[in-house]
Amino acid sequence: MSAGQGTTSHILKQVPTTFEERGVSLPFTTPELRLTRGRPNERRTLELVLPKFAGTNAIYVVPWSALPEVTSLTLFDRLFHAAVAERRATTPGAIRQIHLRMAATGVGGGVPQEAARRALDDDHRRSVATSLDLVIACFVDLGLATEPELRDRVNQVPAMLKDHKVAQRLDERYGLTATDWYGQVIEIGRVLSFAGRPGDPSPPRLRALITALGRFQAALKEWSGGLVGDVVAMVDFIVEVVGLTADRADAELRALDALTDDRPGLVADWGQRRPAVTGHLGRLSWLLDGWAPLVELWETAIAGDHDRRLGAVDEILRALPILPTAELRTGTAQTGRADHLHWQQRRYVRLYEDWRTGRPDAALIRKIEQSEADT
Amino acid sequence: MTAAPDLAAIKQTLVRRIDQIDTTAILKLLPMVGRIGENAVQTELLDALRPRLRVMRPPRTxxxxRLFYLPFEHLLVNHDQIRLGAVPQVPRALLRRVWPVIADHVLKTHRRLDLGNALSERDLTVVELEPRLAEYWERGERLVRAAAAHVCHDDRASQRQTATVVGCLRLGGQTLKVRNHFMMRTFDRDRDRLADRFFELFSQLNARNPDDAEQFACLVSPLLGGPVAMLRLLSARANVATLDEDAMGTRRVAGSVLAELNEAVDALAGRADLLELVDVDSLADCLEIEMLAVPMARRSGDQALIRTAGTFIARFVGFLESDLLPMLEARIRGEVDRLTAGAGELAAGDIAGIEGLFAYFQVLAPEAERLGLGDQVSICLRRLAEAVAAVIAHRLDHAAGATATVTGRIEAAGGLFRLYELAAGSSAAFRLVTAPR
Known part of the structure; x- marks a missing residue:
């Protein structure tokens, strides 16, 4: 374990270069491990990044295998920790799958179990619905039937694939047998189901999270409007990071929508477009990784009193998913804004820290020592 | 000619879309609602707006x-937020019953004191109006007493709530000063200033009338963080109080808070619906109060306070031992037995229900030794762990899939392993999941 030296000082003084270096958000349930991130190190083994672990301002980096020795873990976390190591999962999508499947067993509690089952059902339902949409769009494109006709007898669509004439048209247009074509459609449907389509009345997770970020930003602004003092600068910083992330995520989503809007064309050209589609989706999931618990944290705090909201701001600040520099260089128009943000991040002072030095407030420490002496 | 706004439609929109309405729209709407006048429609609209107003805290007309309610505004709660305990509360429903009876008289006073014109003067604050408000609240105090006799039920809760309103009106000026500090606080140091202001006012009242000082402490305790935070403050104050009378006053208030808690514990003991009445947070609060009260009473050397603290601790521990623990164990055993009887898939709701009951143990167990309840709690948890382990074994024996692997066992009985973890700890639960059968 290292703190304040080596890897730690590197993290403290610099913002991450890549999403991988920033690490993937890990949904541990042990309180000390809340908002922790995991990432592969130079030797491609996993390590954990623990911000403000044990109440200090240092960021601890510990080998993945050492975690059970660092703190007492809940049963769920022990099993989750073992499953992540076994599958060497380092992406948001892989971590989410492990988490949902484990939570759905109920080993993490009844409430997470219900939520995980709903999420898995939702993923499956969306995947099927997206695949079906693709089939219908392709069949309409081939002139096999109109969209209303196909929607009316949606259950017969799989059976239509066995029709000789349909198979022939698919072969002519897509150069695939009906079975291979259907397999490809299922794969595209599964990939696209995470992003959904513009105007979806019930948008999937990633698209909904961009909207939630907008609400989060507005709520923070609304609250900070009535505040004075240092906390305003902290909230402004969070608002800026949220705005930048939401803008980048929105741009990725728009690029993805443009690439996948022509559904029959997408199916025909999947081999060519696949890397670009999965690239946009991958960046989108990395951009939004770690934001859902922060939005949730704020939504819970907003129902509480002033002190609770201040506490939430502090917690959000320490886990704020700062955009990696390499990622920002790809969008030159916003580089200046990002540089400004990174400069700001190094300069702001957290709650209970001395304004000039960034060290813990000495007066507060004395007060705690006094209180300890009194008891 | 402009059409009159459809208030019912506005209210419906507000209730349905309160989270999505733009801040500026709410700020525009608020004066419109103010102009409706003090009637049921205004009340309904304000109720609909309240979730956002709580966050925005915009300046209100x-x-x-509103002037009348000002001294006890921080104690106002909706019917569903009323909790048992020592925190004073004023249900909005009570005021809705009382206000029409006293409105005419109050408005006359309002006109006589020329408060309307005074408020329209620029830069004049409520604090500057305080000398005139004091008379307004003094008359209000008498009117509330009279009105309550007509419209309030004769039960103990209503009497207590009326006494709270009366006390707040009598101590309106002092309460308002503490409230102003409360509204301005941002950081930890501001909380210290708030406590200093409270003690300054408290000492003045204590010198004049100890009963008022005692009531004042209870009325502003929610602003200072509730009875637990109040006891924490009092405990610190008792250590540093230099004036005898101040220290005595502090102990007197601590005694009063503890006496109120004694009554609350008495009222709860033996109730069949105990677990619905005592939520886990209340239990945690009581444990912290117990922890603060003992050293404070001992250090003070005040025999009355030592007796009150002793009574509280004895009653609280007795209540845990005789009422809460047996009831918890019986309830959990009943639920676990139900799981054994069922052959189908475990319902997430059932598991969540039992987890909710285990939450009491999670709060109580770390303190059990100190309270002299260590053995009872350990025995209780061991019996529950054995019961859950038996259900797990039964489930795994009858599981449809393979249970030789860890994954198979988790999938067959994940929720039950979670319950075992709550009863026996995560290490024991991990051993049970990973141990070959």
Whole structure:
């Protein structure tokens, strides 16, 4: 374990270069491990990044295998920790799958179990619905039937694939047998189901999270409007990071929508477009990784009193998913804004820290020592 | 000619889309609602807006009614938020019953004191109006007493709530000063200033009338963080109080808070619906109060306070031992037995229900030794762990899939392993999951 030296000082003084270096958000349930991130190190083994672990301002980096020795873990976390190591999962999508499947067993509690089952059902339902949409769009494109006709007898669509004439048209247009074509459609449907389509009345997770970020930003602004003092600068910083992330995520989503809007064309050209589609989706999931618990944290705090909201701001600040520099260089128009943000991040002072030095407030420490002496 | 706004439609929109309405729209709507006048429609609209107003805290138009409510505004709660315990509360429903009876009289006073014109003067604050408000609240105090006799039920809760309103009106000026500090606080140091202001006012009242000082402490305790935070403050104050009378006053208030808690514990003991009445947070609060009260009473050397603290601790521990623990164990055993009987898939709701009951143990177990309840709690948890382990074994024996692997066992009985973890700890639960059968 290292703190304040080596890897730690590197993290403290610099913002991450890549999403991988920033690490993937890990949904541990042990309180000390809340908002922790995991990432592969130079030797491609996993390590954990623990911000403000044990109440200090240092960021601890510990080998993945050492975690059970660092703190007492809940049963769920022990099993989750073992499953992540076994599958060497380092992406948001892989971590989410492990988490949902484990939570759905109920080993993490009844409430997470219900939520995980709903999420898995939702993923499956969306995947099927997206695949079906693709089939219908392709069949309409081939002139096999109109969209209303196909929607009316949606259950017969799989059976239509066995029709000789349909198979022939698919072969002519897509150069695939009906079975291979259907397999490809299922794969595209599964990939696209995470992003959904513009105007979806019930948008999937990633698209909904961009909207939630907008609400989060507005709520923070609304609250900070009535505040004075240092906390305003902290909230402004969070608002800026949220705005930048939401803008980048929105741009990725728009690029993805443009690439996948022509559904029959997408199916025909999947081999060519696949890397670009999965690239946009991958960046989108990395951009939004770690934001859902922060939005949730704020939504819970907003129902509480002033002190609770201040506490939430502090917690959000320490886990704020700062955009990696390499990622920002790809969008030159916003580089200046990002540089400004990174400069700001190094300069702001957290709650209970001395304004000039960034060290813990000495007066507060004395007060705690006094209180300890009194008891 | 412009059409009159459809208030019912506005209210429906507000209730349905309160989270999505733009801040500026709410700020525009608020004066419109203020102009409706003090009636049921205004009340309904304000109720619909309240979730956002709680966050935004925009400046509100001061009306006769609002001025009247000002000293106890921080104690106002909706019917569903009323909790048992020592925190004073004033249900909005009570005021809705009382206000029409006293409105005429209050408005006359309002006019006589020329508060309307005074408030329209620029830069004049409520604090500057305080000398005139004091008379307004003094008359209000008498009117509430009279009105309550007509419209309030004769039960103990209503009497207590009326006494709270009366006390707040009598101590309106002092309460308002503490409230102003409360509204301005941002950081930890501001909380210290708030406590200093409280003690300054408390000492003045204590010198004049100890009963008022005692009531004042209870009325502003929610602003200072509730009875637990109040006891924490009092405990610190008792250590540093230099004036005898101040220290005595502090102990007197601590005694009063503890006496109120004694009554609350008495009221709860033996109730069949105990677990619905005592939520886990209340239990945690009581444990912290117990922890603060003992050293404070001992250090003070005040025999009355030592007796009150002793009574509280004895009653609280007795209540845990005789009422809460047996009831918890019986309830959990009943639920676990139900799981054994069922052959199908475990319902997430059932598991969540039992987890909710285990939450009491999670709060109580770390303190059990100190309270002299270590053995009872350990025995209780061991019996529950054995019961859950038996259900797990039964489930795994009858599981449809393979249970030789860890994954198979988790999939067959994940929720039950979670319950075992709550009863026996995560290490024991991990051993049970990973041990070959």
């Amino acid at each position: 001061l009306t006769a009614q």
